[in-house]
Amino acid sequence: MFSFFKKKPVAPEAPATPAVAPTPAPSVAPSPELPELLPIEEPAEKKQSWMARLKAGLAKTSNNLSVLFVGAKIDDALYDELEAALLMSDAGVDATTYLLDTLKRRVKEDKLLDAAAVKAALKQLLLELLTPLERPFELGRHTPTVMMIAGVNGAGKTTTIGKLAKHMQTHGQSVLLAAGDTFRAAAREQLMVWGQRNNITVISQASGDPAAVAFDAVQSGKAKGLDVVMVDTAGRLPTQLHLMEELKKVQRVLGKGMEGAPHETLLVIDGNTGQNALAQVKAFDDALKLTGLVITKLDGTAKGGVLAAIARVRPVPVYFIGVGEKIDDLQPFVAAEFVEALLG
Incomplete structure (x- = not known):
């Protein structure tokens, strides 16, 4: 989401003449002064529409991963199939190795016994991995x-x-x-x-x-x-x-x-x-x-x-x-x- 930070207005520098004059066009009024960073929230219906499009866009990647957990046993065969699916999704060798090694450790430590729990653990790992990439545009x-x-x-x-x-x-x-x-x-x-x-x-x-x-x-x-x-x-x-x-x-x-x-x-x-x-x-x-x-x-x-x-x-x-x-x-x-x- 966008965030904005407005400082007190500063007098603009002396106008500089551009080499090529821009075509006149109506300008958009600047946003009002804001004292602090403020997130701009999207309406609920718009957010739902975006999620539907996002899920549709990622459907192929999602299907390749999710199908592995349907009625699956927690064994080496599952991990091998998961490794292949991650590599095919272009997660890369480094991320794939990290996710599998960490997932195996959590399955063991948390004594996860069914495929749904393992999928949830993978979901949490992906969230932890991707969250540092998320940053509001200021x-x-x-x-x-x-x-x-x-x-x-x-x-x-x-x-x-x-x-x-x-x-x-x-x-x-x-x-x-x-x-x-x-x-x-x-x-x-x-x-x-x-x-x-x-x-x-x-x-x-x-x-x-x-x-x-x-x-x-x-x-x-x-x-x-x-x-x-x-x-x-x-x-x-x-x-x-x-x-x-x-x-x-x-x-x-x-x-x-x-x-x-x-x-x-x-x-x-x-x-x-x-x-x-x-x-x-x-x-x-x-x-x-x-x-x-x-x-x-x-x-x-x-x-x-x-x-x-x-x-x-x-x-x-x-x-x-x-x-x-x-x-x-x-x-x-x-x-x-x-x-x-x-x-x-």
Whole structure:
């Protein structure tokens, strides 16, 4: 869920003229000053709808795990089948070994005698493993909050930016987008569509330096006193070292545009890519020091265990998860909800 922290208003710095003037668009009124961190609770009916979609999205992974406990005996055969199911779900060797070893120890210590009790113990272990990944996304500590969004092509990065922007608007945040993927015309056009759809200004150039676009966006956001500036970046593979250096340059230039920026460096990863997603987290975290993850396309996949792999190997907070194409199909990650959908 979103949390906001509003400090006393500070006079904006002198306006800086952006290299490319943004298209005028109605701005969203800033949220009122809040004295402390306050969670924004979703209505009960909306929460139920989200849980239904989450369970449907994780159904394949859930079925592969849950079927093992139906009328099962607590023996080596069960553990072998569970090991295979966890590996197939892309939990990874490290997380799978940890979960099985700890589960066997708890079964012995607690004298668990039936499959339902063992399943409940596994559910508790998964909750303990994933809970450290859960962290509220905070806005309002900076004006604007500058977010740099990275990810490989095909992960759903630009679409995710549009969804997040809309999500923030519904929580009273004024948003500016920067089309920093200057290498791919379709990415700029896609972001412009999201901007028009949500009445959000988009800083864009037909060609040029992505870092310059990012810098202009920060200056514009500061001058207008906006709440959030979200910077799209070019999709690239972590093995393309020269392009990873370009990402580092964008990050450095954002820091020159505003002290402490970017305040959030997020990586969007495709939940279907399994262990490749873990490799992406490692590479981008090494290069950019990620502050959070957005995991998309969990709908219909049998690879929902990748979060366990991330938790064990590179526990970067998971801010949001997505299970479909609709705006509401991207929601804050809550470990208890995820585990309930997986083993409920």
